[in-house]
Structures are given as structure tokens and as C-alpha cells.
Amino acid sequence: MEQKREEWRSKMGFILAAAGSAIGLGNIWRFPYMAGQNGGAVFVFIYVIFVVLIGFALMLAELTMGRHTQKNAYGAFVKIKPGSNWRWVGALGIFTGLAILSFYSVVAGWTVGYIFKTLRGDFTGITGPDQLKNIFGSFVANPAAAIGLHALFIVFTVSVVIGGIAKGIERLSRILMPMLFAILVLLVIRALTLGAGVKEGLEFYLKPDFSAVTAETVLTALGQALFSLSLGMGAMITYGSYISKSDNLVTSAGYVAFFDTMIALLAGLAIFPALFHINLNPEGGAGLVFMVLPLIFDKIPGGIFFGTGFFLLLSIAALTSTISLLEVPVSYLIDEKKWSRKIAAIGTGVIAFLMGLPSAVSQGASGFFSNMPMVKLPFLDFMNILFGNYSLTIGAFFISIFVGWIWGINNAAKEVEQGNPTFGYRNMWAFTLRFLAPICIFITLIYIAITGKFF
């Protein structure tokens, strides 16, 4: 007899865990870095539209597939359309999860490093942008630190994933997110009262210049919406498979999307005023927030305390995200290949570690990986765009078509209606999955292909 699948202990338990997956470096590190490189406010505007129009519908689609099939990202496609090629969408998702985990863990390692740097007082009495750049630059260019912390983070992730779903993940997510939120609010308040530069920062962040929109801006904003909500690769299929049949999937998805977007928007509200205050370039790349945040903490009484606490909480937020990334291949190996959870977690952890090595040395330690031929980007930035933008976008395209047309809205809606009999959003959902999302994504990718600016 098959064992009953593990379940989240309560609806709140699921929301916290899914929010834990969604909220992470994507909100606080990636969002400002992408916004800074893509014209600021116009990017933010398109990102929010994508969250509301496409992200929410897709989150519901993934959760529904997971709960209906009780399977992992790959097995869900197989169960709904056995023997078809749709399983390759699941396979792409699993590979994408590993690829994202590989560089994400490097950045998470920097975050851990910043706990200690802040505590040690490295950031007290900052005088100018060069100092912030130098501290960050020499830290990430040190291969031993970058690789060691990346390894440490993979080890943390693997240990939690071995502990199993309900016990490991729920417990962590429960208490810490509200604390992270509180420090973020404090940061926003301080950033908005810095004086010089605040107005320029707010304009950059909130006053869109629509003439600057390019296909790349649109693709990046879509990629960011998917990345931040953990969509497009089956993480939410996997998490959905642990949801109880009596939960309301629509409201669950709504809460997660709302909290996630709030955190990102708040992070931007702290970072851009401070960035203009100290005259840093918004296109500063992957190190952007690691240069700006210490500055704000330095200008808060008790900044060492809050700063250390912030980087600690951010590391934990990153951990609840890496858990969900690793859970995708792990639950595939458990369901489909009958591996034990322990062996699956360790095996995939080792792969993600090795895949992350080029990213770890790409910020100055290795000349080759720090400025890759052809793309002219550090390896980490390249992976971030390739998997975070392209792969998730392509995954989202196929998942919406799959649920909208292949599995079919009627079948999918039946699953949603368990736990939500009225399902008022149904028609809009059908329209989004069948037309809006695939067409938007298709047009964007065609434009990118025509303009030829892929990276």
C-alpha cells in the first residue's frame, strides 16, 4: 500500500513555507540589482503588472497541478499526460532548480559573510562609495571565502531537506519572516530621511520613463516576477503536492504573492534613496545591495546590532528559498527513482556545489569567469540571466499552456474547487493561462530574438 504523502500541518503552515520559498535573495538582492540595471521605475512598474496578471495565475496553476497529482515537478506532468513529451518541461524545471541553487548559494554565502563583517564593525564610519565598493570587492574576490561560504550554505540546505517537509521547513519559516519585515521597515525609514539624494532615488525608483522600455526590460521584469515567486520550474508544483485537499488554493496563492511583492518593494524603497545619497551607480550589478545596505545601517543608532540581525535573517530567508530549490530534484528522485531522502539530498547538494564553483570565483578571483568571452559578464550574472530569466520564462510558457489547454481548465478547476467551491477567479484564470501568459511570453522572446540582445 502506498503511504499517505506528507502534508503541511495547517493552511498557515503552507502559506509560511511557500512565502519562505518566495521571499529570499530574489526580493532583497536580485530585485534592486535588476531594477537598477533596467531603468528603475519602468522596470518596477512592469514587474508589478506581471506579478498581478501572470504570476498569480501561474502560482495557482502550479499549486493545483501539485495537489492534484500529489507528485514532484516531473511526475506531475507524467501523471496528467503519461508517455508524452510534456515530461521534458518537468525535467527542464529540475535542472533549472539545480542551476539556480548553484549561484544562489554563492550569494547566500556572501550574506553569511556579511553577518560577521557587520558584527566586527567593518562598516562603521563609511565615508564614500569607494570604501563600500572596496570592502565588497575584496571580500568576494577571495576564493577561499567565497567557496567556503558557498559550501557551508549547501550543507545547511541539505541538512534541512534531509529533515523532511513539515518538521524542517515549517518551523523555520514561522517566526523569522515578521522579524525580517520589521528591520526592513526600519531601513526604509532611515533611508528616506538621509537628506541629499533621496529625491533623486525616489524618482529613479518610482517615476517611470516609458520611452526607455526595451524587450530586455520586459523579459527581465517577467523573469524577476517568476524568480521572486519561485515559479516556472515546478517548485510550487512540489510544494502544492503537500497541501491538504481542504485548503483554499486561491487565497493561499494570493497571500504568498502579496507578501513577496511587498518585501521586494520595501527593499527597493530602502536601497534607491541610499544609493543616490552616496552616489553609487544603480547599475552596480550583483554587489549592489551589499554596498548600499551597510551604509544605511551605519547611519542608524545601534546599526551594528540591526545590521548583524538583518544579514542573519536574510541568510535564513535565503535558506528557506534554497530548501525549496533543492526540494525539487530531491522529491523527483524520491518519487520517481525511489532514492532515500538522505541520499537524494546529499547527491543533489554535491552537484549544486560543484555547479556553483565557477560562480563563486566569478567576482574577481578568476579572470576568465569574471568576464566571460562573448557575453562579457561574470559567470554568476550569466547564470542568473540564463536560468533566472530565460529558463523560468520558458518553463512558465509551457506550464500555462499545459494547464490551460492540455490538462484543461475544467479539470484544473475541479481541483481548485475542492477547498474553494465558489472559485470566482475562474474565467480570468482560464483567459490568463490560455492566452495572456503564453502570448506575452512569446512576443517578448520573439522581440529579443529580433533585436539580438540576449544578455
Ligand code: TRP
Ligand atoms: N523565490 C526565491 C527568492 O526570491 C528564490 C527561489 C526559490 C526560486 N525557489 C525558487 C526561484 C524556484 C525560482 C524558482 O529568493
